[in-house]
Amino acid sequence: MSLHPVTERVTARIAERSAKLRSAYLARIDAARPSGPARKDLGCGNLAHGFAASGADKPQLKAGHAGHIGIVTAYNDMLSAHQPMEHYPTLIRMAARNAGGSAQVAGGVPAMCDGVTQGRAGMELSLFSRDVVAQSTAIALSHEMFDAALLLGVCDKIVPGLLIGALAFGHVPTIFVPAGPMPSGLPNKEKAAVRQRFAEGKATKEELLEAESASYHGAGTCTFYGTANSNQMLVEVMGLHMPGTAFVNPNTPLRDALTVAAAEQALRITHLTNDYRPIGRVVDEKAIVNAMVGLAATGGSTNHAIHLVAIARAAGLIIDWDDLDELSRHTPLLVRVYPNGSADVNHFHAAGGLGFVIRELVEAGLMHRDLLCVHGGDLLRQAKVPELDGTKLIWSEAPTQSGDTTILRGVQEPFDAEGGLRRLQGNLGRAVVKVSAVAPEHRRIEARAKVFETQDALLAAFKAGQLEGDFVAVVRGQGPRANGMPELHKLTPTLSVLQDRGQRVALLTDGRMSGASGKVLAAIHVSPEAACGGAIAMLREGDVIAIDAEAGTMQALVDEAEWSAREPAQPDLAASAHGTGRELFATMRRTTTSAERGACALFADASFGDDKDLCA
Template sequence: MPLNPTIEAVTQRIIERSKARRTTYLDRMRRAAEDGPRRAHLTCGNQAHAYAAMGDAKDALVAEKAPNLGIITAYNDMLSAHQPFKDYPDKIKAAVAKVGATAQVSGGVPAMCDGVTQGQVGMELSLFSRDVIALAAGVGLSHNTYDAAVYLGVCDKIVPGLIIAAGTFGYIPGVFIPAGPMTSGLPNDEKAKVRQQFATGEVGREELMKAEMASYHGPGTCTFYGTANSNQMLMEFMGLHMPGASFVNPGTPLREALTEEAAKTAVGLSALGNNYTPVCDVLDEKAFVNGMVGLMATGGSTNLVLHLPAMARAAGVDVALEDFADLSAAVPLMAKVYPNGLADVNHFHAAGGLAYMIGELLDAGLLHDDVKTVAGHGLSHYTLEPEILNGGFHYREGPKTSENEKILRPASNPFQPEGGLKQLEGNLGHGMMKVSAVAPERHVIEAPARVFDDQHAVKAAFQRGEFTTDTVVVVRFQGPAANGMPELHSLTPTLAVLQDRGLKVALVTDGRMSGASGKVPSAIHVAPEALHGGLLAKVQDGDIIRVDADKGTLDVLTEGVESRQAATPDLSNNAFGVGRELFEVFRANVGPSTAGAGVVV
């Protein structure tokens, strides 16, 4: 199948837009690669420090003939998704020893859980943690003793931060190793129902806690299709995972085999192996287009619209919001995974998963096959499925049909002809909406505004019974420069209750919602943010706002808003507490959300 004209046009546009930046980037990477394995440039004293604790591996390291693998790990046992990484370094060292290589833990990076910080002050550090992760990984890799790297990370800001680091050290080959999703627990729709019942006082905290614990119950990623699982999808579509690695549960024989295979693969990709493939060659313009196509086809996380431009810049590629908009119009929505449906990622994987979807999109001309990946040249490697057969690890041909078309459909018969994310633009600025879970009759909301400067005030107004008519809830001064752009996902049960009462409700904010944003239409990431001249700062209660996901518009219809004095927020409380003091330099220097809200790129 020839390449879809829109895919081709967007790709060429990105190539042209990126030409100067990408050329400079690749020149730097080529010069770094020409110096050969990094350890050759260390003094004997440098090397002695690096190898002092390596025991029997010292001789191999000194000889410089065996590849040395750097492990960047985001392990902690507070995140269920990262808890399995505890034993990965030992497993990776044992795996590479079988092929005559060595491995060292190069460094650890922070990994916070947005599920723990939702609605809490700590969420104001969440987005900035991406840049901290990139910096921390850079510190680890700066020791210059590694011929290749593996990156252990899964969740929301961790994978984007690690990609920024991997791109910065793009002359070093790298493989991303996931840990997989937890097994299915309480269905996500049942959990959401209990949350709404708690918001209205129908059930108490004991019932709510029971439901939450039954949903989040073991090691692995949360099973809904939010940012963490969207990250895993992205790594396959961009060729940085082993094929089929994303959604295999922790602690299973296949999960163990995939981890071993990834470690061995990373060794083979080094300049001391037979297939030198630096990350800079994997992370090209076509890879990022493939990633955006996967995002649209799966109805993935809104957060990746922030992360992908920042990730791309680290590899010398300029991705713009117009690219997301055009790709969304060309790529069909093929999956329904909660909150876009009742299934979780385990059900999606069982129905055919990413192997089936990638095969369908390749056949439809909606993906670039001619890309380099850690599995070899060609994205078609990712239509294969891993298996353990007769005690050995193998790949077999992936599924050609969906096992459940209520969850996963062919590209020729999708759930909807366009992707799951929609760009919005109007006099209120530029925003976006995850429409895959929003009923078509709610794509257009026109109603009076209720304006708030924080999410807690919205909940208080709800408890006082103040929402009795159709309403556009405006929550402003939530942008990256104001307070770090926290997710406002804890508003979802409140707004869903109003919607279920028959009201037309929408959210408009310069903050974020969860990557699992659900059935309430939410215009998010609005830029310019209110603090930096956005019209949201001039909106008042009663102004008529129209959110139109069909036409892609976001406007205040009341006349004279532009001539008003902008509201002046009191942000003094955002400057301290729970570590916020440490991040003033980030708030002062962060870029706009339209460019990825980056600090280090």
């Protein structure tokens, strides 16, 4: 099967752009590869500290011949998605022991829940928590004890953070181990309807809490297709999961069998074997392109327009929103899962799931097949479906036909000829828009601006009946350097209410909207942001703004002479400086790169391949 010319062109462009940076990265990880077991060069005192509490594994570690796995876990029992991981280390240690190796929990990483912090001050820590997770992962793996790593994580910033941290140890083979989605509860469409009724004052708080509790009701990942479930898709198409792992429900025999299989496979791919698969080689330009194609084909989270840039940079690769836009415009949309449809990820999985999607995209030449996947095969093996034959884990072929064409379709009959994400640009800078959930008639707007400095100010205007007629809501001062770039998820129900009333509305913001971006046109991640003097800070109340998601443009329709004479308004950031731990992140806010450069404080002093201002 031949590669699609756009996939081939974008991949070659990334490789050429990244050549110097990638070469230096690969040289570093090659130099870091041990000549024997990772811990062989440790002094006796160092090693004794490392296995002092290892019990039955102590003789193995003392002898120093067999493979040893470091477990980095994001377990906590507040996050439903991570609560099932409580007992994974016990399972992994047992599996490693049975396979002739050993395993230890190398460290834990913080795992905050965006669902809990949405609309609260804590959300201003959310994006930077990714960088903290990356640093915590690096600390966990810094002990030079481990020949392989298993990363236990699922949710929004946690998987990107784990991946960035692991790529700093690119010589270590690494497999991701998720927990899977909770069983289906109250349908997402019904939950969204109650939220919208609450925004209109037509539902009580008690009714809203009842609906939310019926939706988020048990252990496992939230079932809508937000950032957490987009994470699982990305890890799958990059070849970092055991095949078919993403959407198997937690606390089931199959889920436990997949966790055991990941431990066994990790020991098979260490540098001590003949099938060495270090993560720095697995994550190459082909894997990153597959991630962007998968994001477009499934209508995945807009957050990955930020995360993928940072992940790529951690592997010595440079990508930008032009790459994402070009791939998305040539990738058919194959999946309709809420918020792009009414189904949830369990329904998607039952209809054929990622196995079906991967095979369709590989056979169409849109995805690279020849990845160095952690499971030992190529990407088509990633498309296989796990199941239990008694107690034995086996993999079968993914279905050749969709089990439900309202949820999942093939390349020949997609929901849309193009993917779900686009890049916008114009005199307001550059931005990202997710159009897969936006009806075609709502993808263009020309209307006057209503300017707000916070999402709460917009909500107050709504409650006061001040949001009349057609308008573009400008919410600025929400970028990474301003306040950590929180998700503005509270705006979705309100703007949806106005759109349903017949008003033409849209959002323009340097903040984020999350994987739950809905049916209202939203130009998000505007760069440069207001805090950097970006053009969004030059907008005034009543300015006419034109946003065209089809053409990929966003313009302030202001007289050119007047526009060039304006001074950008400086956002008042005092309220975000303190409280809920925000004062501890001041350095990150000052040094982070722009959204298009990954909104990352970890590489702020390193080259992105040019000499542009990192705030741009």
